[in-house]
Amino acid sequence: MTPALDLIGLAKSYGALRAVIDVGFAVPEGSITALIGPNGAGKTTLFNLITNLDAPSAGEARFFGQPLAGMKPVAIAALGLIRTFQTARVFPGMTARENVLTGAHLDVRQGAAQQMLWLGGARREERRLTAKADSLLALARLDSFADMPVTELPMGGQKLIEVLRALMARPRMLLLDEPAAGLNDQETAELAALLRAVRDAGITIMVIEHNMSLVMGIADDVIVLDAGSVIAQGPPAAIRNDRRVIEAYVGAEPDRA
Amino acid sequence: MLELRGIAAGYGRAAVLEGVEIEVKAGEIVALIGANGAGKSTLMKTVSGLVPVRAGEIRFDGRRIDALSSAKRVALGISHVPEGRQIFAGLSVEQNLRLGGYADASGVSAERLRRICAPFPMLLERLAEPAANLSGGQQQMLAICRGLMGNPRLLMLDEPSLGLSPLLVGEIFRVIAELRAQNLAILLSEQNARQSLAIADRGYVIETGRIVLAGAAADLFANPELAEKYFGVGVSVDAASSAGQAERLKAILAT
Numbered sequence: 440m441t442p443a444l445d446l447i448g449l450a451k452s453y454g455a456l457r458a459v460i461d462v463g464f465a466v467p468e469g470s471i472t473a474l475i476g477p478n479g480a481g482k483t484t485l486f487n488l489i490t491n492l493d494a495p496s497a498g499e500a501r502f503f504g505q506p507l508a509g510m511k512p513v514a515i516a517a518l519g520l521i522r523t524f525q526t527a528r529v530f531p532g533m534t535a536r537e538n539v540l541t542g543a544h545l546d547v548r549q550g551a552a553q554q555m556l557w558l559g560g561a562r563r564e565e566r567r568l569t570a571k572a573d574s575l576l577a578l579a580r581l582d583s584f585a586d587m588p589v590t591e592l593p594m595g596g597q598k599l600i601e602v603l604r605a606l607m608a609r610p611r612m613l614l615l616d617e618p619a620a621g622l623n624d625q626e627t628a629e630l631a632a633l634l635r636a637v638r639d640a641g642i643t644i645m646v647i648e649h650n651m652s653l654v655m656g657i658a659d660d661v662i663v664l665d666a667g668s669v670i671a672q673g674p675p676a677a678i679r680n681d682r683r684v685i686e687a688y689v690g691a692e693p694d695r696a
Numbered sequence: 697m698l699e700l701r702g703i704a705a706g707y708g709r710a711a712v713l714e715g716v717e718i719e720v721k722a723g724e725i726v727a728l729i730g731a732n733g734a735g736k737s738t739l740m741k742t743v744s745g746l747v748p749v750r751a752g753e754i755r756f757d758g759r760r761i762d763a764l765s766s767a768k769r770v771a772l773g774i775s776h777v778p779e780g781r782q783i784f785a786g787l788s789v790e791q792n793l794r795l796g797g798y799a800d801a802s803g804v805s806a807e808r809l810r811r812i813c814a815p816f817p818m819l820l821e822r823l824a825e826p827a828a829n830l831s832g833g834q835q836q837m838l839a840i841c842r843g844l845m846g847n848p849r850l851l852m853l854d855e856p857s858l859g860l861s862p863l864l865v866g867e868i869f870r871v872i873a874e875l876r877a878q879n880l881a882i883l884l885s886e887q888n889a890r891q892s893l894a895i896a897d898r899g900y901v902i903e904t905g906r907i908v909l910a911g912a913a914a915d916l917f918a919n920p921e922l923a924e925k926y927f928g929v930g931v932s933v934d935a936a937s938s939a940g941q942a943e944r945l946k947a948i949l950a951t
Contacts, residue, residue: 637945649862
């Protein structure tokens, strides 16, 4: 089966700094793959190379077999490869529901001209998307916050809003950058349940995360990046006991908590 | 050293803090425990002067400071490492660090800069680079070191372990414990309540803007109610509920 994402010899240098060195691995469709590694290992840079926010110096990424080289980030998103960012990027002047709805700009089934000429259809389209956003908010148990300014949500809620916004964009795969940063244990458990549900609904996930109990709890496969190279890959149980990983990343204590 | 009495604060019509009373002494680590949105960050902002108080008094060394500008409070020795790094991306790593010591007219010696950054050698290797080139976690290290450059007597750390690898989280907590030995007063806010109480002397539990419990760190740690609320034993995913969620999600995504 064609993997959801296939990285072939990806590399990136900034001057003398080699941020990503010959990285190659495949993410199977319908899996959760965790990308872990020390700060500055190149994890976010790798996401930037995949989504072409930054052009690779060498190598390429393929999404369900299609080479992504040279494509604009928005075109890659339109293929169904949707990412979130490390720091919560919500739109401050908008409500929680409006923030979720912004993800739908890739799913509006009519052009602007059509909308102007055929108001009834446009309204129907707006109702469909609003109902979808509300269902997602209810699924994440954020429905009571729907009409509140998004900045009044707790940090955990804001991070979930970002995931919901990504789900509005008809994704086939999500790239999530530290979705649990700043969340407490309760919020992290809710995020874990949501991510599993997303995977079980058929959407592939690659997630950068430092919360090892989350990684060990939900990942099917773990990739460990150190100084720009993959130093280990395997199921969580094997990674947890890998001596190189413990030295480079986890330290003496096996758990962050 | 730091004393808050009857502090009320908020944004616009929203009241965030009410009747908050806390104290931090020199050579003491005090943990603030609370859910996201409980008011921990706002409390720190009232101390550094980023959010004005609506009622109550803040005293530093016995002196009222709640009407002083943030700059004056920094000059008195109050340092605030805010949540979310807030580094100056366009400036170099070294310029960011030196800005942390701007209140000291004599400037920051190269020796002092090296000593403060010693736990994070990566910063010293990249002093000349734009701070924007640092990874998220490295920016967090920079923010912490910047907060120490001004020779503070009170250090407020808001989520210092955010975005750091497990290895570095351990390192950060070790550095914080060392700073206490240098007689700093430290106010620490962390989602990682278990780890912060493990190094703290005392703690306050804050819920919807009010202090609901205060005590020795060991007593708070042993409190079963707090354990259930704030120091869950890691992540457990209920497979059944997750399966139900997946079916619902499939139906939603198909619309």
